[in-house]
Amino acid sequence: MSIHLEHYLIVGAILFSIGLYLALAKRNFIGVLMGIEMMFNAVNLTFIAFSRFVKSDQPLSAHVFVVFVITVAAAEAATALALAVMVYRTRDTINVDQIDLLKW
Amino acid sequence: MDSTGVIIAFYVLAAMTIGSAVSVVVVRNMIHAVMGLIGTFAGLAGLYVTLSADFIAITQILIYIGAISILFLFAIVLTPQASRNNQESFLRFPALVLALLVAGVLIFVALDNTWNLSHAPDFPETASTIGELLLKTYVLPFEIASVLLLVAVVGSIVLVRPEPVEED
Numbered sequence: 001m002s003i004h005l006e007h008y009l010i011v012g013a014i015l016f017s018i019g020l021y022l023a024l025a026k027r028n029f030i031g032v033l034m035g036i037e038m039m040f041n042a043v044n045l046t047f048i049a050f051s052r053f054v055k056s057d058q059p060l061s062a063h064v065f066v067v068f069v070i071t072v073a074a075a076e077a078a079t080a081l082a083l084a085v086m087v088y089r090t091r092d093t094i095n096v097d098q099i100d101l102l103k104w
Numbered sequence: 105m106d107s108t109g110v111i112i113a114f115y116v117l118a119a120m121t122i123g124s125a126v127s128v129v130v131v132r133n134m135i136h137a138v139m140g141l142i143g144t145f146a147g148l149a150g151l152y153v154t155l156s157a158d159f160i161a162i163t164q165i166l167i168y169i170g171a172i173s174i175l176f177l178f179a180i181v182l183t184p185q186a187s188r189n190n191q192e193s194f195l196r197f198p199a200l201v202l203a204l205l206v207a208g209v210l211i212f213v214a215l216d217n218t219w220n221l222s223h224a225p226d227f228p229e230t231a232s233t234i235g236e237l238l239l240k241t242y243v244l245p246f247e248i249a250s251v252l253l254l255v256a257v258v259g260s261i262v263l264v265r266p267e268p269v270e271e272d
Binding site for chain 1: 106110111114118121122125126128129134137138141144145148151152154155156157159160163164167168171172175176178179180182183189190191192193194195196198199200202203204206207210211214215219220221222224226227230233234237238241242245249252253255256257259260261263264
């Protein structure tokens with residue numbers, strides 16, 4: 001018995017689905033952002049697992065890609081949380097069901 | 105990947121990751137949800153170590169646990185009443201069905217496919233190779249990422265800054 005690529009892919013798939021559920025079903029905007037971060041992390045885990053187990057000329061390219069994903073995720077989190085704070089200041093709620101000013 | 109230690113570590117870390125992720129969904133207080141999120145990030149950092157990705161594991165701890173979780177905590181304490189509530193919206197059941205379908209498809213593909221596996225040993229260390237790749241092959245994306253970070257930082261400061269008071 002040993003640990004193979006499939007084990008990591010299954011953990012990544014479960015984590016991605018939990019993140020997807022959070023992003024779609026949470027009423028709180030910050031909960032939605034947590035789901036998005038979790039999906040980023042699931043994808044990163046899959047990248048690293050492939051880089052470790054799959055044949056490739058330069059397996060560490062996946063690590064570089066993960067570094068970029070983490071950079072973009074950090075930028076996205078900072079901007080989106082600033083937006084959440086601003087929406088709360090102007091509308092006194094961050095419930096995504098109630099932020100419907102543009103809804104026809 | 106065959107030693108008993110790695111197998112035990114994998115199952116413990118995978119259980120920690122998935123368990124914390126589930127706790128983010130079920131707890132009712134957003135502060136507790138952030139604690140669950142930190143548990144997920146820490147478990148993933150451990151999984152990276154089992155995959156001999158030392159640089160990424162440290163980056164995960166520094167950026168995700170050290171910075172992004174704290175950012176989430178700040179956003180929660182800056183939005184007082186509204187953010188205590190971690191309820192689901194009316195899309196709960198469609199979202200659950202969709203998430204289960206996605207999980208099913210991904211796991212089916214992972215198990216059904218035959219991957220082009222290599223049997224290379226663990227990477228001895230990754231940081232120096234990653235540094236070389238970043239400054240040689242991927243130097244343009246690296247520079248673009250720095251501009252992106254600058255734009256994000258300036259943008260967030262502009263967004264949350266209080267309205268300047270008129271002085272006259």
